[in-house]
Amino acid sequence: MPELPEVEVVRAGLERHVVGATITRVDVFHERPLRRHVGGPLGFAADLAGRTIVDARRRGKYLWLPLDHGDALMAHLGMSGQLLVQPPDAPPERHLRVRLALDGAADGRELRFVDQRMFGGLSISTGGAELPPEIAHIARDPIDPLFDDAAFVARVRRSASGIKRILLTQTAISGVGNIYADEALWRARIHSERPGERLTRTQVVDLLAHVRAVMTLALAQGGTSFDALYVNVNGEAGYFDRSLHADGREGEPCDRCGTPIRRTAFMNRSSYFCPACQPAPRRVR
Numbered sequence: 001m002p003e004l005p006e007v008e009v010v011r012a013g014l015e016r017h018v019v020g021a022t023i024t025r026v027d028v029f030h031e032r033p034l035r036r037h038v039g040g041p042l043g044f045a046a047d048l049a050g051r052t053i054v055d056a057r058r059r060g061k062y063l064w065l066p067l068d069h070g071d072a073l074m075a076h077l078g079m080s081g082q083l084l085v086q087p088p089d090a091p092p093e094r095h096l097r098v099r100l101a102l103d104g105a106a107d108g109r110e111l112r113f114v115d116q117r118m119f120g121g122l123s124i125s126t127g128g129a130e131l132p133p134e135i136a137h138i139a140r141d142p143i144d145p146l147f148d149d150a151a152f153v154a155r156v157r158r159s160a161s162g163i164k165r166i167l168l169t170q171t172a173i174s175g176v177g178n179i180y181a182d183e184a185l186w187r188a189r190i191h192s193e194r195p196g197e198r199l200t201r202t203q204v205v206d207l208l209a210h211v212r213a214v215m216t217l218a219l220a221q222g223g224t225s226f227d228a229l230y231v232n233v234n235g236e237a238g239y240f241d242r243s244l245h246a247d248g249r250e251g252e253p254c255d256r257c258g259t260p261i262r263r264t265a266f267m268n269r270s271s272y273f274c275p276a277c278q279p280a281p282r283r284v285r
Helices: 004-017 040-048 149-158 163-168 178-188 201-220
Strands: 022-028 057-059 062-066 072-076 081-086 096-103 110-115 121-125 262-266 269-273
Touching (some): 149 163, 163 178
Antiparallel strands (some): 057 062, 262 269
């Protein structure tokens, strides 16, 4: 699933290519991506026609395009969603779900929502140009200038939950998913099951610094693409997967100490860690 770096790469591409463009026509090829829009496909198309895109914003893993009348077009990529900026004469993608014709876009292009697995979706947020109320509960992300470091540290240290679970909830910090949580924890030498309340303030501050470092490096490399399902708006894959120290490296030697990386089940996913550098927490009697 795309995480903060991947979604930010897409947001930046939308900012370059579609901000200032007017939506002239909306073609809906499958209704499922619009399941959260109460007006259905016809209402969705009618609400967007004639509206001008004035910005491209993000909160955590959510994207939204503020429109000139105060509403916003919201997007969540789910597991395989793609927002592509394509020439109008480009062949339709196999899993093309929604297409927006644009007037004034760079190179006369159009915006396409492509989604193979259809866990992602589009919707219109009424009055949501500044911040859609549907996602107001989601915390700021660690690269947001307004992220409150002190509040995050205090919240972690009050929690009895494992630190990786805290990172993934999106209520204390947003945008951190499975891949980057494993990478940051490996860098900080902290086991994913270590309770937040058993971490020192210094450890949490250090972990937050590693989260930011991982995100910054991933952004510079276009995000992580393990397959063709994540691409930027131009259809290009990221290559941060070549820099991973933990995620997906089960059985390979730790880059720090040589101990084989181990994988365990975690919330219907996997956690990757070094058992020597990241010792499991002792059980409290």
